Amino acid sequence: MALKCAVELRIPDIIHSHGCPMTLTQIANEIGPTSPSLDINCLARDAEQSLAPLVFMRNNPLIMSPFQCLSQCVKEGGSAFQKAHGRELFELASVNAEFNRLFNQAMACTARITTKALISEYEEGFRCIGSLVDVGGGTGAAVAEIVKAHPHIKGTNFDLQHVVKTAPVYNGVTHVGGDMFKAIPHADGILMKSIMHNWADENCIKILKNCRKAISKKPGKVIIVEVVLQPGGGDPFDNIGLMFDLVMLTHFPGGKERTEVEWKKILEEGGFPRYKIIKIPALQSIIEAYPE
Numbered sequence: 001m002a003l004k005c006a007v008e009l010r011i012p013d014i015i016h017s018h019g020c021p022m023t024l025t026q027i028a029n030e031i032g033p034t035s036p037s038l039d040i041n042c043l044a045r046d047a048e049q050s051l052a053p054l055v056f057m058r059n060n061p062l063i064m065s066p067f068q069c070l071s072q073c074v075k076e077g078g079s080a081f082q083k084a085h086g087r088e089l090f091e092l093a094s095v096n097a098e099f100n101r102l103f104n105q106a107m108a109c110t111a112r113i114t115t116k117a118l119i120s121e122y123e124e125g126f127r128c129i130g131s132l133v134d135v136g137g138g139t140g141a142a143v144a145e146i147v148k149a150h151p152h153i154k155g156t157n158f159d160l161q162h163v164v165k166t167a168p169v170y171n172g173v174t175h176v177g178g179d180m181f182k183a184i185p186h187a188d189g190i191l192m193k194s195i196m197h198n199w200a201d202e203n204c205i206k207i208l209k210n211c212r213k214a215i216s217k218k219p220g221k222v223i224i225v226e227v228v229l230q231p232g233g234g235d236p237f238d239n240i241g242l243m244f245d246l247v248m249l250t251h252f253p254g255g256k257e258r259t260e261v262e263w264k265k266i267l268e269e270g271g272f273p274r275y276k277i278i279k280i281p282a283l284q285s286i287i288e289a290y291p292e
C-alpha cells in the first residue's frame with residue numbers, strides 16, 4: 001500500500017531528479033501536479049525496467065480482497081481468489097479486460113527483469129536450440145528479448161486467447177492462442193516462467209506431459225524458471241520465496257512454491273527424469289529438464 005502511494009505520487013521520480021538525498025519537507029514541497037518526472041529506479045513509472053505495473057496490480061482491490069478469505073480457504077480448501085470473486089484468476093481475466101491488462105502488464109514488467117538475468121547466465125543453453133515456445137508467456141515480453149539476443153531462434157509466445165490477442169507485435173515472435181492442458185506447439189525448447197507455481201502437482205504433471213509430447217528427444221528440453229525453496233534457509237531470497245508461497249496459496253487452486261524434492265517428484269511423473277538446477281541472480285532459478 002505504501003509503495004503504491006509512493007509510486008502514484010511519483011516520489012521515486014522526485015528523488016531521482018533531485019540527484020541527492022531529500023528531507024521529507026523537500027519531498028512534500030515537490031509533490032504536485034507539475035512534479036518533474038525523470039526516472040531512474042525500478043519504481044519510477046516511466047522507466048524502461050519499471051516495476052510500477054507490478055505495484056499497481058498487487059494493490060488492486062481484486063488482488064487484495066482474496067487475502068480476506070484466507071482462513072476460509074485453509075478450513076475448506078479451494079482458492080481464496082475463487083471464494084472472493086466466484087471464479088479463478090485466469091477466468092476473471094478472460095471476462096474483465098481491465099483486469100486482464102493490469103495482470104499482463106505486471107507480468108511483463110517482471111519478466112523483462114528476470115529475462116535479463118536469464119539471457120546473461122544461460123547463453124549456451126539458448127545457443128543450441130533452433131526454436132523456443134514460451135508456454136504461458138503472457139504478452140510475449142520474455143521470448144521477444146530472448147529472440148533479440150539469439151536471432152537464430154524461432155520464437156513462439158503461447159498463452160490463452162484473451163492474453164495473446166492483446167499482445168504487441170515482436171520481430172521473430174509468433175503469438176499462438178491455446179490451452180496448455182490440451183496441446184502445446186512443437187519446438188526444440190519450451191520455456192515456462194512462473195507457470196507451475198500457479199498449479200497443484202497433478203496439473204503440473206499434465207502440463208509437463210504435454211511439454212514432453214511437444215519437444216523432440218534431442219535437443220529437446222524444458223527450461224523452467226521458478227523459485228526453488230531452500231528447506232534449510234540461507235538463501236538471500238528465502239523470505240521473498242515464502243511470501244510468494246502465500247500469494248500462490250491465496251490466488252490459485254493448489255498454487256505453491258516448491259523445494260527441489262518437490263520439483264524432482266513432479267518432473268519425474270511428468271516425463272522428465274533428468275534435470276539440472278542453475279542459479280541466476282534473481283529470485284527464480286533455472287530448472288533445465290530433459291526427457292531422458
Ligand SMILES: C[S@@+](CC[C@H](N)C(=O)[O-])C[C@H]1O[C@@H](n2cnc3c(N)ncnc32)[C@H](O)[C@@H]1O
Pocket residue numbers: 090107108110111135136137138139158159160163178179180181192193194195198
Ligand atoms: C503467472 S503468469 C506468468 C506469465 C509469464 N510467463 C511471466 O513470467 O511473466 C501465468 C500465465 O499463464 C497463462 N495461462 C494460464 N492458464 C493457461 C492455459 N491453460 N494455457 C496457456 N496459458 C495459460 C496466463 O494467462 C498467464 O499469462
